Amino acid sequence: MLTFNETTVSDAVAQALVGELQASFIPIAATLGCSLAFRIDSRDEWLVIDPACRCDDEYSVGDLDCLGAGRDLATIPIEFEGTWLGDIRVCTPRAAATTLGVLRQIIESTLKRILLEKQESRLRNELSECRQNLEALYETHSLTPTSQSMEAIVDRVLSRAVGGEHDRRAALWVEHNGTLEQFGTEASGNGSRPPFDEGLIRTAVAEQRGLVIDDLQPECGGSARVLIAPVASFHGTRGAVAVWGSASGKPFDSRFVRQTQALATQGVMALEGERLYRAALENELIRQELDIGARMQQMLLIGNQPNPLGFAHVASLVLPSQRVGGDFVEFFPHQDHCIDILIGDVMGKGLKASLVGAAVARQFHRTLCSLLSARQDHLPRPEKIVSIVHEEIARLLAEFDSFVTLNYARIDATTTRFEFVDCGHTPILHHRRQTRQCQPIRGQSMPLGFSDRESYEQVSVLYDDGDLFVFYSDGVTEVRDANGEFFGLERLIALVEGPGHDGNPEALIQIIQTALAHFAGSDRFDDDLTIVVVEAHVAEPPKPGTRTACLEIKSDLSRLEAVRSFVRSVCQGDDYPCLSARRVSLLELAVTEAISNIMIHAYGGRTDCWIRVEGEISNECVLIRCTHTGEPFDPSTVEPPPFDGTREGGYGVYLIDQSVDEVFYVQNGRGIHAITLIQKRQLTEPGA
Amino acid sequence: MDISFETVGSVTIVTLGGTYFDAGRSKEFRREVIERLSSPAKILIDLTEIQFIDSSGCGAILAASRRANPTGQGPGDLKLCGVTKQVRMVFEMVRLHKIIDIYNTRDEAIRAFEVDSSAVALASR
Numbered sequence: 001m002l003t004f005n006e007t008t009v010s011d012a013v014a015q016a017l018v019g020e021l022q023a024s025f026i027p028i029a030a031t032l033g034c035s036l037a038f039r040i041d042s043r044d045e046w047l048v049i050d051p052a053c054r055c056d057d058e059y060s061v062g063d064l065d066c067l068g069a070g071r072d073l074a075t076i077p078i079e080f081e082g083t084w085l086g087d088i089r090v091c092t093p094r095a096a097a098t099t100l101g102v103l104r105q106i107i108e109s110t111l112k113r114i115l116l117e118k119q120e121s122r123l124r125n126e127l128s129e130c131r132q133n134l135e136a137l138y139e140t141h142s143l144t145p146t147s148q149s150m151e152a153i154v155d156r157v158l159s160r161a162v163g164g165e166h167d168r169r170a171a172l173w174v175e176h177n178g179t180l181e182q183f184g185t186e187a188s189g190n191g192s193r194p195p196f197d198e199g200l201i202r203t204a205v206a207e208q209r210g211l212v213i214d215d216l217q218p219e220c221g222g223s224a225r226v227l228i229a230p231v232a233s234f235h236g237t238r239g240a241v242a243v244w245g246s247a248s249g250k251p252f253d254s255r256f257v258r259q260t261q262a263l264a265t266q267g268v269m270a271l272e273g274e275r276l277y278r279a280a281l282e283n284e285l286i287r288q289e290l291d292i293g294a295r296m297q298q299m300l301l302i303g304n305q306p307n308p309l310g311f312a313h314v315a316s317l318v319l320p321s322q323r324v325g326g327d328f329v330e331f332f333p334h335q336d337h338c339i340d341i342l343i344g345d346v347m348g349k350g351l352k353a354s355l356v357g358a359a360v361a362r363q364f365h366r367t368l369c370s371l372l373s374a375r376q377d378h379l380p381r382p383e384k385i386v387s388i389v390h391e392e393i394a395r396l397l398a399e400f401d402s403f404v405t406l407n408y409a410r411i412d413a414t415t416t417r418f419e420f421v422d423c424g425h426t427p428i429l430h431h432r433r434q435t436r437q438c439q440p441i442r443g444q445s446m447p448l449g450f451s452d453r454e455s456y457e458q459v460s461v462l463y464d465d466g467d468l469f470v471f472y473s474d475g476v477t478e479v480r481d482a483n484g485e486f487f488g489l490e491r492l493i494a495l496v497e498g499p500g501h502d503g504n505p506e507a508l509i510q511i512i513q514t515a516l517a518h519f520a521g522s523d524r525f526d527d528d529l530t531i532v533v534v535e536a537h538v539a540e541p542p543k544p545g546t547r548t549a550c551l552e553i554k555s556d557l558s559r560l561e562a563v564r565s566f567v568r569s570v571c572q573g574d575d576y577p578c579l580s581a582r583r584v585s586l587l588e589l590a591v592t593e594a595i596s597n598i599m600i601h602a603y604g605g606r607t608d609c610w611i612r613v614e615g616e617i618s619n620e621c622v623l624i625r626c627t628h629t630g631e632p633f634d635p636s637t638v639e640p641p642p643f644d645g646t647r648e649g650g651y652g653v654y655l656i657d658q659s660v661d662e663v664f665y666v667q668n669g670r671g672i673h674a675i676t677l678i679q680k681r682q683l684t685e686p687g688a
Numbered sequence: 689m690d691i692s693f694e695t696v697g698s699v700t701i702v703t704l705g706g707t708y709f710d711a712g713r714s715k716e717f718r719r720e721v722i723e724r725l726s727s728p729a730k731i732l733i734d735l736t737e738i739q740f741i742d743s744s745g746c747g748a749i750l751a752a753s754r755r756a757n758p759t760g761q762g763p764g765d766l767k768l769c770g771v772t773k774q775v776r777m778v779f780e781m782v783r784l785h786k787i788i789d790i791y792n793t794r795d796e797a798i799r800a801f802e803v804d805s806s807a808v809a810l811a812s813r
Contacts, residue, residue, distance in 0.1 A: 556712075557710075557711050557712035558712045559712075560708075560710050560711060560712050561708055561710070561712070564708075564740065582777070585740075585774050585777065586777075588740065589740075589742060589774075589778065592710055592711075592740075592742045593742060593743060596710070596711040596742065596744065599711075600711070641782070643782065643783040643786075644787070645750055645753070645784075645787040647747075648747035648748070648750045648751050649743070649744075649747045651743035651746065651747070651782050652742075652743045654743075654781075654782075655742070655743050655778070655781060655782070658781055659781075
């Protein structure tokens with residue numbers, strides 16, 4: 001056996017060398033008259049080459065001596081690029097030193113040529129394999145779950161791992177929820193069952209250590225060669241590609257191992273990518289459903305905040321949690337001095353609670369409409385409204401195995417009474433403006449749905465001008481901090497009694513929201529947050545002989561004619577017109593200009609805002625008050641128009657000034673603004 | 689807003705219907721009338737049906753006047769007719785009656801356009 005450096009020269013090289021030397025030396029030997037002997041392995045052949053001559057067990061010097069009796073026995077070392085590769089012993093006639101020198105040169109040049117050819121061939125093969133590996137990685141890398149099915153991606157990865165070898169098979173395993181899942185087997189030959197136990201894969205994946213077994217002896221079938229290449233992705237997904245084949249097949253060299261590892265990474269990342277993609281898709285669907293649910297909740301359960309009221313300033317905040325909840329809020333303004341407020345919470349969360357909340361809120365609407373249509377001149381008492389609603393809704397609540405806590409409250413600005421029915425809801429906070437003290441007020445009634453025989457009783461408290469009433473859901477007081485502690489009622493009371501809001505409902509809500517977010521360490525809360533703050537005022541008693549009317553319109557310019565119609569009806573009076581036709585016309589003009597300005601400038605052209613138009617007739621004047629919550633307006637900033645035709649606009653404020661006797665622009669500093677127009681009744685006018 | 693167009697000779701008559709001409713309708717007037725008019729042009733706006741006008745309506749008429757007579761020197765012009773009591777009151781408040789010629793009837797206004805044309809023809813000889 002040629003004992004060349006095993007990493008650079010194989011048996012094949014030795015065979016090739018012997019072949020070359022034989023072809024070269026037979027004619028040389030004849031020419032030189034020398035009988036050369038070469039020996040390969042232990043076979044007896046003429047022309048012996050035995051570079052393993054140092055191994056006496058395999059080579060007998062005596063044998064060679066016999067062959068070369070009477071001849072020199074010369075040893076020719078074989079070297080390549082300074083590295084000793086082996087020796088060749090040659091028998092040659094005595095004193096044929098020249099022959100030996102020629103022979104040595106021929107051997108060296110032949111050997112060099114053979115080795116160079118082999119080296120070139122090997123490099124070419126390596127280059128080819130590298131290119132194939134790169135192609136495999138590029139191909140598998142470009143496969144994405146969005147463009148290919150997962151099966152197709154795994155098939156391509158495994159196909160590349162097999163690399164077209166007929167007796168090879170490959171499979172991909174990926175860990176999911178602690179267990180290994182096999183994704184396809186690529187088999188060039190027959191059968192796809194791996195010759196090893198899955199425990200081998202599990203161990204390799206767990207330890208993240210690759211495994212090459214050249215001669216595995218499975219229980220059935222022939223010996224096998226196995227490669228297991230485990231990988232772990234950046235996101236922690238682990239898996240492995242296993243390649244196996246006959247033990248007599250092509251061995252797994254280090255390059256193949258690296259390529260398989262790269263393919264395993266591609267396979268695992270593709271599967272992980274697909275899982276992330278599906279998870280993202282599912283999350284998006286859930287998010288959309290929650291979004292729709294939250295909007296439905298807003299639409300069905302959260303009543304529109306009332307328009308600017310002369311006797312009460314209402315502000316509300318509804319922050320739905322990530323889940324659809326059962327909080328609901330409704331406002332029922334009555335006449336010009338009274339408003340009912342309903343705030344409730346259905347037991348539990350989710351769609352059921354949401355639907356029950358919608359049903360209860362709708363039942364309050366129906367009951368109130370029914371009672372008001374029966375007696376338009378009389379407002380039903382809150383306790384009567386709640387009792388009727390409970391009668392109607394109790395069966396539904398029983399069917400749904402649910403109950404509802406709520407507060408139904410009424411603010412009456414003429415009697416300065418705050419009346420409410422408390423059905424097990426959170427206490428209402430009454431903040432007295434004069435003392436700056438805050439007191440929780442509670443009722444005694446049970447939640448709706450607790451008992452069929454429950455009787456609902458209202459509680460009544462008197463209030464002063466500017467007092468605040470704070471309604472809230474339990475989501476407010478049950479906000480938790482990092483230690484799990486509740487925000488609680490005491491902290492809420494401290495905020496209401498504290499500085500910073502000056503009795504302004506919007507400011508107080510902002511303070512509470514900020515404090516809750518700070519307390520929870522997040523502005524997203526686990527439960528729905530509902531807060532309603534009402535600043536209640538005392539309605540001025542109407543002067544004797546005074547008559548009032550009210551109109552509420554959206555900030556749409558198409559409603560201007562309705563406003564003028566309202567002004568005309570106010571001026572018409574009960575029995576006779578209050579103003580001359582010309583002065584009514586001027587008042588119409590002034591009101592039109594004022595409302596147009598509110599719509600265009602204060603509300604910036606938005607058509608979904610509200611404007612309240614109040615009319616009041618007394619013996620002295622006709623007063624029209626236009627209230628809005630848009631941007632405030634300062635008439636002193638408006639320059640007088642030039643009247644020379646050079647400007648097409650800017651006449652509104654001038655026309656208002658010219659049309660009415662008095663005009664006031666009032667800002668209360670809390671976001672509510674009013675333009676008041678007064679047309680005094682002249683002595684010559686009827687009824688004055 | 690009902691808006692109708694009619695041509696008498698070289699004059700385009702624009703009749704506004706719908707009893708009022710306020711901020712809610714001035715936008716439509718600008719779109720349907722001013723943007724369609726050639727410039728310069730002889731325009732007569734008939735306001736017989738308009739019972740109420742506000743500053744926005746006045747501004748729209750001023751804009752139409754500029755369109756008809758952009759230089760202020762002719763040959764186009766805008767005249768008004770059929771002005772009701774409330775409308776005249778507002779025109780007087782914003783001095784529009786001093787900028788735009790107002791006639792009681794269409795015929796008077798059209799005759800005034802003809803006289804204007806004759807005067808221009810004489811002046812150009």
